[in-house]
Amino acid sequence: MKKFKPGLFVKVLIAIAGGALLGRFAPDVIIRILKTFNVLFAQLLKFMIPLLVLGLVTPAIANVGKRAGKMLLVVIGIAYLSTICSGFFAHVCSSNVFPFYLNAGELSADAVSAREFQPYFDLKIPPVCDILTALLLSFMFGIGIIATGSSPLKKGFDDFGAIVKLTIEKVIIPLLPWYIFTMISEMSAKGVIAVVLGSGFKIILTGIVLTILYLIIQYCIAGAIAGKNPFKCLWNMLPAYLTAFSICSSSASIPVTSSCTRKNGVSDDIVDFTIPLCSTVHMCGSTIKLAVSAIAVAYMTGTPLPFAVYVHFVLMQGIAAVAAPGVMGGVLMASIGFLESIMGFTPDQTALVMTLYLALDGYGPACNVTGDGAIALIINRFYSKKDV
Numbered sequence: 001m002k003k004f005k006p007g008l009f010v011k012v013l014i015a016i017a018g019g020a021l022l023g024r025f026a027p028d029v030i031i032r033i034l035k036t037f038n039v040l041f042a043q044l045l046k047f048m049i050p051l052l053v054l055g056l057v058t059p060a061i062a063n064v065g066k067r068a069g070k071m072l073l074v075v076i077g078i079a080y081l082s083t084i085c086s087g088f089f090a091h092v093c094s095s096n097v098f099p100f101y102l103n104a105g106e107l108s109a110d111a112v113s114a115r116e117f118q119p120y121f122d123l124k125i126p127p128v129c130d131i132l133t134a135l136l137l138s139f140m141f142g143i144g145i146i147a148t149g150s151s152p153l154k155k156g157f158d159d160f161g162a163i164v165k166l167t168i169e170k171v172i173i174p175l176l177p178w179y180i181f182t183m184i185s186e187m188s189a190k191g192v193i194a195v196v197l198g199s200g201f202k203i204i205l206t207g208i209v210l211t212i213l214y215l216i217i218q219y220c221i222a223g224a225i226a227g228k229n230p231f232k233c234l235w236n237m238l239p240a241y242l243t244a245f246s247i248c249s250s251s252a253s254i255p256v257t258s259s260c261t262r263k264n265g266v267s268d269d270i271v272d273f274t275i276p277l278c279s280t281v282h283m284c285g286s287t288i289k290l291a292v293s294a295i296a297v298a299y300m301t302g303t304p305l306p307f308a309v310y311v312h313f314v315l316m317q318g319i320a321a322v323a324a325p326g327v328m329g330g331v332l333m334a335s336i337g338f339l340e341s342i343m344g345f346t347p348d349q350t351a352l353v354m355t356l357y358l359a360l361d362g363y364g365p366a367c368n369v370t371g372d373g374a375i376a377l378i379i380n381r382f383y384s385k386k387d388v
Contacts, residue, residue, distance in 0.1 A: 012358045015181035023188020031189050034182040036119035041179045042347040043125040049337035050127045050134035055164035058157045061142025071383050078375050079282035086214055086284035087314035090291035093210050098299050101202050105302035131337040183351040204360050207292040211285050211367035222374035226381045236263040237373045245366035250279040253369045261373045266380040274379050278372035283321040285367025286331040293356035297349050313342045332357055
């Protein structure tokens with residue numbers, strides 16, 4: 001019999017439960033050892049994020065150029081617009097509802113126990129460049145490859161991207177539960193774990209509700225454009241939603257999403273073109289999940305979050321997330337750099353956002369793939385029976 005291998009979701013739950021228990025009884029020396037790992041892993045994350053953006057976004061831009069066409073650009077434009085609108089939707093809603101059931105500043109430095117745990121050593125791993133520089137370089141090289149048709153340069157970035165993906169999948173993702181475990185252990189030792197877990201349930205539930213509301217809005221718009229009943233179309237997409245929710249993957253849900261989209265009257269050529277493309281460029285659900293988690297952490301830690309700063313974050317995150325689904329946890333990995341560089345989060349705040357994001361991963365991809373069906377309805381209205 002094959003050995004049981006728990007998925008990332010199960011590992012994160014085990015990390016949260018184990019860390020909460022260990023932090024209550026472990027001596028300070030154990031917490032300091034865990035803190036040392038936490039600090040070192042945070043440095044590794046900072047080092048990897050610009051490389052991830054450079055290694056994934058550059059080939060994505062170059063590949064778009066190879067098959068560029070009017071419909072392709074329209075699909076990407078609608079997907080990006082939907083993704084950033086989901087971020088603004090999350091901000092408007094969560095900023096207005098969080099004050100009703102979260103306490104402002106309850107995890108701020110003044111509210112948290114003065115008990116501090118210092119790592120035994122702190123090894124600095126400076127990144128090769130900052131996140132914005134990596135993004136600009138990705139556009140420069142990607143567009144340059146399209147303009148010059150340089151096959152060797154494209155192959156080089158394809159290989160570089162493969163190395164980055166391998167590092168993320170084999171090193172970063174397996175260590176994420178341990179990173180969360182160390183953070184939860186320290187919070188438990190400080191006596192704030194009850195606040196984190198209690199608020200975490202409310203934050204995750206908020207994210208689920210907002211993704212469902214956003215899907216209703218998407219299908220009302222798509223239904224009005226396509227001349228179809230939005231709620232019937234949304235109901236037809238339920239198998240795709242449940243599939244993505246259970247397997248936590250937009251790409252792996254493509255067959256089911258395509259089948260559901262055909263039930264809504266979308267032609268085969270539009271389905272075969274739009275659904276696979278949207279699985280890599282349409283990240284509305286993941287953006288809502290990340291935005292709700294980040295806004296909640298900022299609210300509970302008493303961190304100011306000016307709207308102009310948030311707009312900057314959403315616009316950049318939407319671009320970086322386009323190529324991220326090619327690697328497990330890619331949307332999160334491509335976005336956490338912006339939490340610190342744009343929103344000014346500390347490594348501890350970023351770790352808390354990651355915990356909330358991963359604690360129930362499925363509802364983000366579920367919203368993503370269901371929203372893909374809405375985009376297909378719009379594209380079908382204008383491009384059905386036309387050349388792809």
